[in-house]
Amino acid sequence: MMRGSLNGATSTLVGLLSSSCCLIQLILNGLSLLQVVHVGCAGFQTWLGGTTRLYIRSVSMVWLVTLWARALFTHPKKHIQPQAKGTSCCTNDFEFDGSTEVHLLSRRNKSKLRLLCWSVWTLFLMWLPEGLQFLDSRNTSNVFPIRALLLDSAIIPSSTGGSISQEKERHVEYVSFVVDNMGCEACESMVKRILLESQHHEQEDDAIRLDMQQVTVHWETGLAELQISSSSSFTSLDKENLQSELDARLRHHGYALYPLGHITKKMQLMDNTIIPTPKDNPFQ
Incomplete structure (x- = not known):
């Protein structure tokens, strides 16, 4: 229903890039404590830190705000263009009945819930370095x-x-x-x-x-x-x-x-x- 909505892969990727892959470094540290592998610093901060991290975070925040603006202020009918029986594909005279409205609202609410969950996950990963400090x-x-x-x-x-x-x-x-x-x-x-x-x-x-x-x-x-x-x-x-x-x-x-x-x-x-x-x- 919402184009460009967040999913697990996109949310994780954006969060990792916005935090210089802090979660990956934590996983490597955990494996080191478990005596599995000893890598030390993987060097993500060298390429994704400093001004690069600030730039990625700024773009990510603008992207999240845009997704939420579309989710909150776009009418659900604009995302669906159903075709009624006996009408042309170019006809705009199709009317939504009550059940269709309820179905659209239900889908819209579920999409908002998914967007909320993945937004929280993205922000958690994004600000994980500051949380550790x-x-x-x-x-x-x-x-x-x-x-x-x-x-x-x-x-x-x-x-x-x-x-x-x-x-x-x-x-x-x-x-x-x-x-x-x-x-x-x-x-x-x-x-x-x-x-x-x-x-x-x-x-x-x-x-x-x-x-x-x-x-x-x-x-x-x-x-x-x-x-x-x-x-x-x-x-x-x-x-x-x-x-x-x-x-x-x-x-x-x-x-x-x-x-x-x-x-x-x-x-x-x-x-x-x-x-x-x-x-x-x-x-x-």
Whole structure:
């Protein structure tokens, strides 16, 4: 009834192009977590990001508005030109009876419902990158708030075998690294998940325990800022050991971790010579 109406394939294609194929990157990240395939960043943002994404989104929004305008303000009779018995094909004297009107209205309502469902799906895919960033901004840590509350109130025993008073005397350190091979918001979410899963790191040689409390990641610059709680003073050797372990975890999933000052591939592609620098305390 409505020419150019949305269907599943068109809706998905428009949504993917408008989000630089964010959903595909999320699927690849999920397969990496399941140990099926480790691709890292597939590079969709390189071709479909920036001004290209803005242009595609603008065209897609105009297209959606046009579809809805036609669906809401076009009379259903204009879409059907039935031929009555005994009349010529060029005759316009055909009259719609009551049952025909009801049938047309029913078809029109079903078409509107389909258009609504596929429009919501298109918009969901279109704004998926911003949704990921919003969720990540509200979840820099998956255990820190509850764990800190319990430790400060001395409700739970020490998990390292020491007394509660010893557990409360932990040192908070802020360390920063540069993560390469990130190209979009989905990669940023994946890297943050990997870093947050690196909880309770044990230094076997001197029994130093490190807990990852909060993590912030910026995919544009590759900057990763970590808030770490340690059972003793955090030395340069501890930082090197931590960097080696985190780098191994990230490389397993297609990413890489470097010290501050490293120029990422994305920055090289953009001819950006600005070296990322951490804030004094990014978690305040």
